[in-house]
Amino acid sequence: MLRYISKRFLRSILTLVIILSVVFILLRQMPIEGYFPNYDKMTKSAIENGIKQLGLDQPMYVQLFRFFRDLLKGDLGISRVYRNNVAVTEILAPKIPISLKLGSLALLLSLVLGLPMGVLMARYKGRFFDHAGTVFIVFVEAVPAAVYYLFIQLYGTQYLGIKMLFDESDWMSWILPVFSMSLGNIAYYAMWVRRYMVDEINKDYVLLARIKGMKSSSIMFKHVFRNAFVPMAQYLPTSFLNTVIGSIYIESLYSIPGMGGLLVDVIKRQDNTMVQAIVLLFATVGIIGLILGDLMMVLLDPRISFGTKAGNR
Amino acid sequence: MAIFKHHAKLETLEESLNESLKRELREEEKFQFAEFDEADVERSGYSNYSYWRSTLRVFSRNKVAMVLLVLMLVLVVFTFVQPYLPGQIDHFQVNNDSSTGLPLRNVPPGKTVTLTDGTDFTFILGSNNIGQDLWSNIWAGTRTSLFIGVAVALVEATLGILVGVLWGYVRKLDFLFTELYNVLDNIPTTIVLILVAYILQPGVGTLIFAMSLTGWIGMARFIRNQIIIIRDRDYNLASRCLGTPTYRVIFKNLLPYLVSVIMLRMALSIPSNIGYEVFITYIGLGLPATTASLGNLINVGRTLMLSPALRYQLIYPTIVLSIITISFYTIGNAFSDAADPKNHR
Numbered sequence: 001m002l003r004y005i006s007k008r009f010l011r012s013i014l015t016l017v018i019i020l021s022v023v024f025i026l027l028r029q030m031p032i033e034g035y036f037p038n039y040d041k042m043t044k045s046a047i048e049n050g051i052k053q054l055g056l057d058q059p060m061y062v063q064l065f066r067f068f069r070d071l072l073k074g075d076l077g078i079s080r081v082y083r084n085n086v087a088v089t090e091i092l093a094p095k096i097p098i099s100l101k102l103g104s105l106a107l108l109l110s111l112v113l114g115l116p117m118g119v120l121m122a123r124y125k126g127r128f129f130d131h132a133g134t135v136f137i138v139f140v141e142a143v144p145a146a147v148y149y150l151f152i153q154l155y156g157t158q159y160l161g162i163k164m165l166f167d168e169s170d171w172m173s174w175i176l177p178v179f180s181m182s183l184g185n186i187a188y189y190a191m192w193v194r195r196y197m198v199d200e201i202n203k204d205y206v207l208l209a210r211i212k213g214m215k216s217s218s219i220m221f222k223h224v225f226r227n228a229f230v231p232m233a234q235y236l237p238t239s240f241l242n243t244v245i246g247s248i249y250i251e252s253l254y255s256i257p258g259m260g261g262l263l264v265d266v267i268k269r270q271d272n273t274m275v276q277a278i279v280l281l282f283a284t285v286g287i288i289g290l291i292l293g294d295l296m297m298v299l300l301d302p303r304i305s306f307g308t309k310a311g312n313r
Numbered sequence: 314m315a316i317f318k319h320h321a322k323l324e325t326l327e328e329s330l331n332e333s334l335k336r337e338l339r340e341e342e343k344f345q346f347a348e349f350d351e352a353d354v355e356r357s358g359y360s361n362y363s364y365w366r367s368t369l370r371v372f373s374r375n376k377v378a379m380v381l382l383v384l385m386l387v388l389v390v391f392t393f394v395q396p397y398l399p400g401q402i403d404h405f406q407v408n409n410d411s412s413t414g415l416p417l418r419n420v421p422p423g424k425t426v427t428l429t430d431g432t433d434f435t436f437i438l439g440s441n442n443i444g445q446d447l448w449s450n451i452w453a454g455t456r457t458s459l460f461i462g463v464a465v466a467l468v469e470a471t472l473g474i475l476v477g478v479l480w481g482y483v484r485k486l487d488f489l490f491t492e493l494y495n496v497l498d499n500i501p502t503t504i505v506l507i508l509v510a511y512i513l514q515p516g517v518g519t520l521i522f523a524m525s526l527t528g529w530i531g532m533a534r535f536i537r538n539q540i541i542i543i544r545d546r547d548y549n550l551a552s553r554c555l556g557t558p559t560y561r562v563i564f565k566n567l568l569p570y571l572v573s574v575i576m577l578r579m580a581l582s583i584p585s586n587i588g589y590e591v592f593i594t595y596i597g598l599g600l601p602a603t604t605a606s607l608g609n610l611i612n613v614g615r616t617l618m619l620s621p622a623l624r625y626q627l628i629y630p631t632i633v634l635s636i637i638t639i640s641f642y643t644i645g646n647a648f649s650d651a652a653d654p655k656n657h658r
Contacts, residue, residue: 195321
């Protein structure tokens with residue numbers, strides 16, 4: 001077990017180093033405007049000085065080495081355009097908790113609604129509830145999120161009297177963003193729970209349990225659901241960690257001062273250091289999520305051996 | 314957003330394919346003399362079963378999917394025919410009013426106006442906020458978006474099959490590709506998309522490139538796993554002993570097993586690619602405003618939706634996009650049911 005974890009962990013670090021190097025090198029190919037807030041008004045010598053000061057005139061491997069050295073010290077660089085001369089970590093620090101809180105609530109809501117929905121869909125397979133659920137899933141996927149989020153915001157604020165913009169101290173203003181964010185995940189979890197439940201229901205042990213005279217509901221929850229949930233567990237850490245990133249759509253729509261909205265902002269304003277830092281954060285989060293997902297599978301299901309890669313699908 | 318790429322139906326079909334591939338002969342079947350039996354010859358001499366005919370038959374029983382399939386075909390043809398129909402305005406042309414000479418901004422749907430050249434023109438779906446015909450813009454946008462979706466699906470399939478076959482068939486490459494897979498599979502698609510679109514010039518090519526970068530990995534992985542299972546089956550061994558060239562073994566013996574999953578993957582990939590285009594446009598890295606696409610249209614419509622009179626500019630492109638997505642979803646679903654050998658007969 002320990003060997004598996006450490007191997008998996010080392011590989012992930014390697015992956016991360018590769019991704020970061022590629023991101024770093026790619027971003028260095030960007031026009032240098034991204035490093036100076038008032039590039040148009042600068043003289044040639046001032047630009048040259050600035051480049052020297054930032055170390056951009058050094059060969060790539062030196063820059064790369066410095067980047068990783070600073071990274072180990074927890075220094076993500078300094079924002080030049082978004083907020084001039086402020087450390088990136090300082091900008092990010094207050095934003096992460098907001099996205100995290102909002103995202104965990106949304107995840108909780110989507111589990112609370114999505115899992116039972118999937119169970120019911122599997123229970124009444126081929127009947128009304130199943131079809132209604134399928135329509136919901138298809139709707140959520142077919143209509144672009146950018147559009148139905150807008151309508152939720154519009155009608156939510158019109159008919160429920162909720163404020164249009166997010167205000168951390170007002171719990172009412174949390175409702176719409178959390179609800180909107182969870183919609184996609186509700187559909188996702190419902191779809192997968194239904195799929196695994198349907199698989200499990202057709203297995204022989206369910207028949208045996210029925211012959212023994214177990215009640216339908218207790219077969220469903222004690223056996224079928226627990227087995228069906230194991231493959232789902234794989235996605236949980238990723239879903240949770242993704243909440244740190246926040247929803248790019250939602251955050252810019254409700255002006256939530258979180259991570260997702262920030263990415264759109266810094267891309268539009270071409271702040272290379274910030275883009276780099278946020279991409280780094282996203283990549284790290286994604287990779288940690290995958291490791292934790294694999295580990296959860298292993299912990300929950302004793303049949304999965306440590307040697308084979310989990311998530312072998 | 315990525316529900317379709319990682320869809321439950323896909324996994325179901327892959328698993329049932331796997332099952333039928335992994336079926337081993339029973340012990341008593343293995344050690345039996347094959348004796349000549351005249352009745353048996355007659356029985357097995359002719360089988361009416363054809364995989365594709367059965368698939369087609371089961372599929373055509375699904376009326377909804379058939380209707381949507383026809384609808385999609387008509388839609389695709391129409392996006393190409395539409396500019397050549399009589400009485401169409403080029404989607405890029407800004408239309409001016411004949412009396413004032415000003416651009417006809419936000420003309421409501423169905424209203425007839427006189428253009429500067431003296432002709433009366435009815436804006437079927439209204440005009441947009443700079444005076445272009447929304448009707449022709451939607452068709453031009455659908456063409457662009459479908460093109461992106463289909464192109465990415467094709468690149469994914471080609472690359473996925475190529476890498477998957479090499480990975481599964483050539484033992485020496487297995488280690489290399491597996492390690493490569495472990496690295497690449499960990500990279501979030503959204504990140505790649507954002508990064509590539511941020512660095513390269515915005516354009517159709519950039520988007521196709523960015524989406525194709527990660528999409529083929531799942532396909533390659535699936536094909537590799539299947540090929541490893543069937544590569545050393547007796548009939549392939551026999552083929553090799555008889556001197557069949559490798560490419561023939563691959564194309565005739567291996568890939569036909571996998572076609573159904575490959576097609577389903579492609580069908581599900583198209584709508585999600587179109588969705589990615591909308592997303593990437595939303596964060597400001599999409600196609601330039603001069604290129605009509607569903608993403609661009611929706612993005613413009615979004616900024617106008619606060620006034621109810623202009624909401625049509627958001628709703629019409631959204632409807633088209635939703636119809637495309639739902640159609641591909643339904644067709645893909647019906648197809649995966651039809652392609653599953655369990656549902657034949």
